Amino acid sequence: MNNLLETNITYLKGVGPKRADLLKKELDIVTYEDMLNYFPFRYVDKSKFYKVRDITTDTTWFQLKGKVSNVTPVGDKRTKYITATFTDDTGSIGLVWFRGLQWVKNRFQPGKEYLIFGKPSVFKGRFNFVHPEVEDVIDGEPLIQGNRLEGIYRTSEKMKNMGLGTRSIARLMKLLLAQVIEVIPEPLPDYLTKHYKLLSAKQAYMNIHFPESPEIIKEAERRLKFEELLFLQLQMLKQKINIQQKIRGRVFSVVGSFFNDFYHHHLPFTLTDAQKRVIKEIRLDMKSGKQMNRLLQGDVGSGKTLVALMSVLIALDNGFQAAMMAPTEILATQHFHSITTMLQDMDVEVGLLTGSTKKAQRKIIHKRLKEGKMQLLIGTHALIEDTVEFQNLGLVIIDEQHRFGVAQRARLWKKNSLPPHVLVMTATPIPRTLAMTVYGNLDVSVIDELPPGRKPVKTLHFFDNNRLKVIGFMRDQIKKGRQIYVVYPLINESETLDLKNLMDGYEQMQRDFPLPEYQVSVVHGRLKPEDKEYEMKRFVEGKTDIMVSTTVIEVGVDVPNASVMIIENAERFGLSQLHQLRGRVGRGTDQSYCILMSGHKLSNEGRKRLEIMVKTNDGFEIAEADLKLRGPGDMQGTRQSGMLEFKIVNLAKDGLLVTETRTIAQKILDKDTNLELPENNRLKRKLLDLTKHKANWGRIS
Ligand code: ADP
Ligand code: MG
Numbered sequence: 001m002n003n004l005l006e007t008n009i010t011y012l013k014g015v016g017p018k019r020a021d022l023l024k025k026e027l028d029i030v031t032y033e034d035m036l037n038y039f040p041f042r043y044v045d046k047s048k049f050y051k052v053r054d055i056t057t058d059t060t061w062f063q064l065k066g067k068v069s070n071v072t073p074v075g076d077k078r079t080k081y082i083t084a085t086f087t088d089d090t091g092s093i094g095l096v097w098f099r100g101l102q103w104v105k106n107r108f109q110p111g112k113e114y115l116i117f118g119k120p121s122v123f124k125g126r127f128n129f130v131h132p133e134v135e136d137v138i139d140g141e142p143l144i145q146g147n148r149l150e151g152i153y154r155t156s157e158k159m160k161n162m163g164l165g166t167r168s169i170a171r172l173m174k175l176l177l178a179q180v181i182e183v184i185p186e187p188l189p190d191y192l193t194k195h196y197k198l199l200s201a202k203q204a205y206m207n208i209h210f211p212e213s214p215e216i217i218k219e220a221e222r223r224l225k226f227e228e229l230l231f232l233q234l235q236m237l238k239q240k241i242n243i244q245q246k247i248r249g250r251v252f253s254v255v256g257s258f259f260n261d262f263y264h265h266h267l268p269f270t271l272t273d274a275q276k277r278v279i280k281e282i283r284l285d286m287k288s289g290k291q292m293n294r295l296l297q298g299d300v301g302s303g304k305t306l307v308a309l310m311s312v313l314i315a316l317d318n319g320f321q322a323a324m325m326a327p328t329e330i331l332a333t334q335h336f337h338s339i340t341t342m343l344q345d346m347d348v349e350v351g352l353l354t355g356s357t358k359k360a361q362r363k364i365i366h367k368r369l370k371e372g373k374m375q376l377l378i379g380t381h382a383l384i385e386d387t388v389e390f391q392n393l394g395l396v397i398i399d400e401q402h403r404f405g406v407a408q409r410a411r412l413w414k415k416n417s418l419p420p421h422v423l424v425m426t427a428t429p430i431p432r433t434l435a436m437t438v439y440g441n442l443d444v445s446v447i448d449e450l451p452p453g454r455k456p457v458k459t460l461h462f463f464d465n466n467r468l469k470v471i472g473f474m475r476d477q478i479k480k481g482r483q484i485y486v487v488y489p490l491i492n493e494s495e496t497l498d499l500k501n502l503m504d505g506y507e508q509m510q511r512d513f514p515l516p517e518y519q520v521s522v523v524h525g526r527l528k529p530e531d532k533e534y535e536m537k538r539f540v541e542g543k544t545d546i547m548v549s550t551t552v553i554e555v556g557v558d559v560p561n562a563s564v565m566i567i568e569n570a571e572r573f574g575l576s577q578l579h580q581l582r583g584r585v586g587r588g589t590d591q592s593y594c595i596l597m598s599g600h601k602l603s604n605e606g607r608k609r610l611e612i613m614v615k616t617n618d619g620f621e622i623a624e625a626d627l628k629l630r631g632p633g634d635m636q637g638t639r640q641s642g643m644l645e646f647k648i649v650n651l652a653k654d655g656l657l658v659t660e661t662r663t664i665a666q667k668i669l670d671k672d673t674n675l676e677l678p679e680n681n682r683l684k685r686k687l688l689d690l691t692k693h694k695a696n697w698g699r700i701s
Contacts, residue, residue, distance in 0.1 A: 004183050005033040014172055019162055026156050035176055036184070037647045038169075039208050039224075040151025043217060046117065047148030053090040055120050055127050063117045064088060065137065068095070068108040084108070086116060086129070093120075094128035113137045149211045173209050181206065187686035188227060189679050192664075199223040208648075224648045225657055233658075233665035234687060236440030240293070241673060243441070249291035250394050250418055255283070256317030258348070259310065266345055274449035275303055281445045282311050282423065286395070292421035295439045297429050298447030299619035300583030301454070304425050307447070308397045309339055311423060316348065316375050320394025323420075324378045329354045331399065336378045338558070353379035353388070397423045428576045429619040431627045433655040436662055457586040459594040459614045461570075470595060471512050474564065478518065478545045482590065483562040487581060489572040490525070490550040498550065499526060505568060506548045519544040560588035570596035570613075571606035575626040578613050605629055627652050 009029055010020035023029040029038060050062045066088030073079040082104045084095040095116070097104045108114065118132030153169040186193075186201045193200065199207070199219050207220040271279070278296065285292035298304045312322040324339075326332040336352040343350065351365045351374045368374035372391035377383060424442065435444060462470055474484055486509065488502040506522045513520055521535040521544040539547040540559055547562075565585045570578065578596070585592040596610050612625045630652075651658065668680065675684035 004180055005031065005036070007032045009035050012172060012176055014168075014175065019164060022159060022162055022164065026159055032176060032180055035173070036180070036205055038153065039648055040166075041154050042152050043149045043211065043214075044117070044152060045148065045214070046150050051090040052086070052088050052093050055093065057120075057122075060119055061117065062120060063115060064093075065113060065115055067111065068114055068116075069110065071105065071108055073101070073105065094123075094126065095132055096123075096128055096130045099131070107134065149214065149217070151209055151211070170209075177206065177209060185682075185686075187231075187682050189682050191679055192230075196226065198226060201227075221648065222657075225654055226661060228647055228649050229654070229657055229661040230665055231686060231690060232437060233440060233662045234669070234683065235690065236437075237662075237665050237669050238687070239441040240443075241669065243293055244290050247291045247419060249286070249289060249421060250318075250320065251289050252283075252286040252314055252318040252320070252394070252421075254317055255314055258316045258346070259313040261346060262310070262313055262343075266342065268342070269451065271306070272303065272447070272449045272451055274298075274447040275307055278307055278445040278447055279310050281443075282307070283314060285443070286311070286314060286421050291419050292423065293442045294423050295435065295442040295444045296423055296425045296447070297435070297444065298425075299450065300428055300580055301587065302447040302450055304399075304447065305335065305338060306342075308399075308423065308425060309342060311395060311397065312376055315395040315421075318394065320392050320420075321369070321372065321374070321390050322376050322395040322397065323383055323390070323393060324376065324397040324399065325383050326378070326380060326399045329356065329380055332378055332380050335399065339376070339378065348376060349374045350376045350378065353377055353382050355380060355382050357382065393420045395421045395423070397425065399425050399427070428579055429623045431620075431623045431651075431655075433651050433658045434623075434627065436658055437651065440662070453589060454586055455589075455591055456617045457565075457582055457592045457594050459582065459596065459617070461596045461598065461610050461614050464597060464599050467597070470566070470597070473593075473595075474513070474546070474566070477564050477593075478513075480590075481561075482564060483539065483542065483544070483559060484546045484564040484566065485562055485584060486546060486548045486566045487568065488548070488550055489569050499524060501569075502548065502550055509546060509548055513546060518546065520546045520548060523547060523549040525550060558584075558587065561590075563588060563590045563592040565592075565594045566597065567595070568597050569599075570610060571598045571602050573609075575609050575612065575622055575629070578609065579619055579622050582613070582617075 008020065009015055009023055009031060010017050012032065012035070015023070023035075027034075027038060029035050044061050046063055048063060050064055052064060052066070055062055064086065066086055068084050068086055070083070070085040072083050074081050074083060079101050080098075082097045082101050084104075085092050086095050115135040115137055116129060116132040117135070118129040120127040121130055151166075151170060153166040155165055155169065159165070181202060184202050184205055188198065188201070192198065198204075199216075201223075204220045204223040207216045208224060211217045211220065278298075282292065282294060282296075285294060296304055296307065308324065312324070315322045324335060326335055332354050333352065336350065340350050349368065351368065353362065353365055357365070357379075365374065365377070366387060366389070369377060370389050370391055377388075377390075382388075424439070430438075477484060486505065488498065488505055490498050502522070502524055506520065509520050519538075521538050523532055523535045527535070535544075535547075538544045539562075542561060563585055565582055567573065567578065567581060573581070582594040585594060594613070596613060598606070598610060602610070608625075608629060612622060616622060649657075668675075668683070671677075672680050675681075675687070
């Protein structure tokens with residue numbers, strides 16, 4: 001990497017140590033290069049001048065030249081806001097400020113011309129500008145940057161107070177570009193820029209910050225996104241190749257009596273074709289002599305647990321131990337119960353290790369593991385604590401639910417000299433683009449089929465004032481012998497409030513569904529484990545009709561007779577959570593229902609989420625919609641993964657480019673795995689740089 005670009009930003013004229021500190025804190029900008037890679041998030045067109053009479057709602061931004069008069073502070077004792085009149089030769093329009101009042105009072109001189117720039121809003125049937133940008137007119141060259149299109153940079157309140165508003169950032173950027181433009185390296189080979197008609201790196205940086213035209217902004221963005229994604233894919237694919245070429249895996253050569261006994265005598269149903277196919281893929285990996293790194297995707301209820309279990313049995317058949325890691329204690333416990341039930345007639349020692357496992361029990365588990373007597377350990381991340389030692393760990397299954405970070409996965413790796421095979425399962429499907437990036441170094445298996453006989457769950461949305469209808473419906477269903485879940489949101493910020501909502505709901509429920517005709521149970525996180533168990537058991541055994549609970553059942557019980565899921569304040573749940581909850585019903589043969597309750601006041605996004613839930617049962621479709629709605633930054637778990645800190649790419653929008661660059665990267669590496677051809681020189685250098693500068697993900701997963 002070029003030395004000049006590595007210069008600390010503090011040395012840029014106009015920055016200095018204090019601002020450098022703030023840039024580091026707020027934007028993680030340390031070097032010239034970091035600064036260059038801080039891009040505007042939108043642009044405003046200052047090439048056009050308008051007249052007051054041109055103002056309509058059709059155009060969003062207007063630049064006007066004229067005089068400012070009638071600067072009037074409004075408010076009794078203290079000024080609350082300031083109004084003024086702006087006039088040109090076609091008419092006048094109001095200006096309003098609510099902040100920076102002191103500055104406004106002294107800003108304007110009578111008779112002098114100013115440029116104002118802003119978005120008109122309508123107040124009492126008239127247009128006015130709230131907080132317009134104001135510029136002096138100097139020698140007919142009014143714009144700070146002399147450019148027509150001005151990039152707007154995101155800044156924070158703190159930064160503005162330190163003189164680092166968007167204008168100042170632009171000024172610094174201009175200075176910086178002038179200094180470094182000649183040394184900005186070109187990491188893409190000519191054959192790529194030519195074939196894909198990409199701007200050069202220099203052109204791209206110039207134009208992303210100071211565009212010459214609206215069209216070229218798109219070009220600059222495309223070029224920079226292409227570069228960012230291409231190198232990500234090259235890294236991901238190289239890691240994959242490395243693992244395949246260099247890292248030996250334990251060879252699971254046989255399928256033996258554990259697997260066969262289970263398959264022939266204890267399997268409660270026939271496997272779906274998809275399950276069979278995926279088990280085959282896993283089996284091939286595990287006997288290949290290479291380490292398996294596979295992502296298992298499948299919709300809620302598609303039977304991932306069974307696939308996991310059968311993979312475990314293959315490990316056991318080959319004399320290895322297996323571990324299964326879940327993100328929460330409840331989920332780990334749930335896995336433990338369902339797996340020990342499925343294995344009850346077989347001779348397999350299964351342990352459960354979570355944060356609340358008692359010390360004495362823990363000791364026994366440690367001992368049994370080390371001696372190789374315990375064959376399968378299920379648990380939370382307590383499982384990756386250093387004291388846990390396996391005698392012969394051969395397979396690790398991570399029920400990811402998007403919560404295990406890459407770093408945590410890496411710790412498992414160290415538990416053994418030869419790495420175990422790794423199978424990562426997601427709780428609900430994730431979008432393809434996300435799979436290709438966050439999990440781009442894994443192979444992917446998809447269960448794209450639900451077990452037979454499942455009727456799609458009918459999903460309905462009701463507003464709270466239609467509750468009576470819903471209650472009538474619930475009574476009907478109970479009369480038919482069905483059971484019902486009623487779920488309240490659990491939002492960590494205010495556990496007390498959440499609990500109160502739940503208990504209020506429970507009491508209401510007891511009034512709407514009085515004894516002895518109806519039985520209602522309640523489960524929430526504050527109950528003692530014994531009480532929770534007791535209440536759950538009553539519901540599972542069909543002794544109660546309704547179970548009121550917090551989201552604990554999201555990952556909890558499996559009750560085929562429960563055919564109605566009512567979700568209160570549904571607008572407060574995320575899409576994948578709603579989908580996961582809905583997956584709790586529809587497991588039996590009866591028609592099932594999911595009823596989403598909400599108030600009338602819905603945010604745009606909240607309303608869309610509910611619409612999507614009503615529209616589709618397909619988890620893959622929901623995942624895509626979720627990504628579009630929220631953007632990748634908010635996707636569960638991606639934040640922790642640390643992999644999605646893109647400089648310019650937006651996964652929600654750039655899906656096509658993800659696929660395209662993945663194909664290109666694959667082609668390049670197919671032809672030149674170690675990037676030794678002269679034409680790939682630049683790629684090789686940049687990749688080396690990236691591995692030097694960033695954490696090395698190569699030995700992970
Ligand atoms: P998920 O993929 O959401 O983890 P599970 O593994 O919990 O799904 O399976 C959901 C339900 O479907 C369980 O009750 C399980 O016993 C059942 N199941 C799994 N595979 C089959 C199958 N092939 N046929 C019928 N039921 C199945
Ligand atoms: Mg599951």
